[in-house]
Amino acid sequence: MIEENSRTPVYYIYLITNILNGKNYVGKRKCPKFLNPWNDTKYMGSGVHLIRSQKKYGLKNFTKEILAICSSEKENCILETQYISLYREIGKAEYNVAPGGDGGYIGGPYSDEMRQKLHDFRLNQVFTPEQEEKRKEGCREFWNSERSETLKRINSERMKGVCNTKGKHWYHRGTENVLDYECPPGFEPGKYTTYKPSEETKRKHSSWIKSLTPEELAVYKVKLSESHKGIVFTEERCRHISEAKKGKPGRKQSEETREKISLTLKGRNVRKEAMNKYK
Numbered sequence: 001m002i003e004e005n006s007r008t009p010v011y012y013i014y015l016i017t018n019i020l021n022g023k024n025y026v027g028k029r030k031c032p033k034f035l036n037p038w039n040d041t042k043y044m045g046s047g048v049h050l051i052r053s054q055k056k057y058g059l060k061n062f063t064k065e066i067l068a069i070c071s072s073e074k075e076n077c078i079l080e081t082q083y084i085s086l087y088r089e090i091g092k093a094e095y096n097v098a099p100g101g102d103g104g105y106i107g108g109p110y111s112d113e114m115r116q117k118l119h120d121f122r123l124n125q126v127f128t129p130e131q132e133e134k135r136k137e138g139c140r141e142f143w144n145s146e147r148s149e150t151l152k153r154i155n156s157e158r159m160k161g162v163c164n165t166k167g168k169h170w171y172h173r174g175t176e177n178v179l180d181y182e183c184p185p186g187f188e189p190g191k192y193t194t195y196k197p198s199e200e201t202k203r204k205h206s207s208w209i210k211s212l213t214p215e216e217l218a219v220y221k222v223k224l225s226e227s228h229k230g231i232v233f234t235e236e237r238c239r240h241i242s243e244a245k246k247g248k249p250g251r252k253q254s255e256e257t258r259e260k261i262s263l264t265l266k267g268r269n270v271r272k273e274a275m276n277k278y279k
Helices: 048-057 073-089 112-123 129-143 146-158 199-211 214-228 235-245 255-265 272-277
Strands: 011-018 024-030 062-070 169-173 176-180
Touching: 011 048, 011 073, 024 073, 062 073, 129 146
Parallel strands: none
Antiparallel strands: 011 024, 011 062, 169 176
């Protein structure tokens, strides 16, 4: 029997059970000094899902049971893994995420469903003013800590010799590209590129556009229009666009669009050749 005031390190395996829904959690624990597994009642587990459930239902709705006493940390880890495995075979240990032992939860590949849940949770997450203040305080403590200074030194060494692009723009002369603050003599604004999207990329983009709702499509068009504002095409780029469009039928305009174009062109001098072209 373990004495109540024993100073020898004591390890044990425990079972936390939610008396409202029957879900439970298997964990391991090293007793603090002057405590044994039976009077270590303030500790009620440390699993992520378990703690979240305890906050939801209240600690009064959870019970703690001692499953085994261990003489070493190694034995404790082995027994925890075995107990979690046994409980999972009968559909229990619902609050356990990892298989137990030394590893704990180290992350891993998420399923598409889990990724979507995490995305929706973070997207709709709203912080209270108190939580915002805690986050700011945590950031301030981190940036004033010794670890932050160490990371700053590491990043400083890593970025040495790396070209800084702040304030610079691309200019090209044929196939020659340069990154500079001002346009060099003989160069034109923009970066020369021969990139062409593959058929698969075109197909994926087309499918994505078709999957958008009318509201999402309207927002996408506005963003696309804003991103293209201020872009100046070089003469070579304009020539490439013109050559690519030759021989391709134009897009059919709706009656509303035709009416707008007609009202816009009223009062302008349009050449006869251009008028005859569209008759």
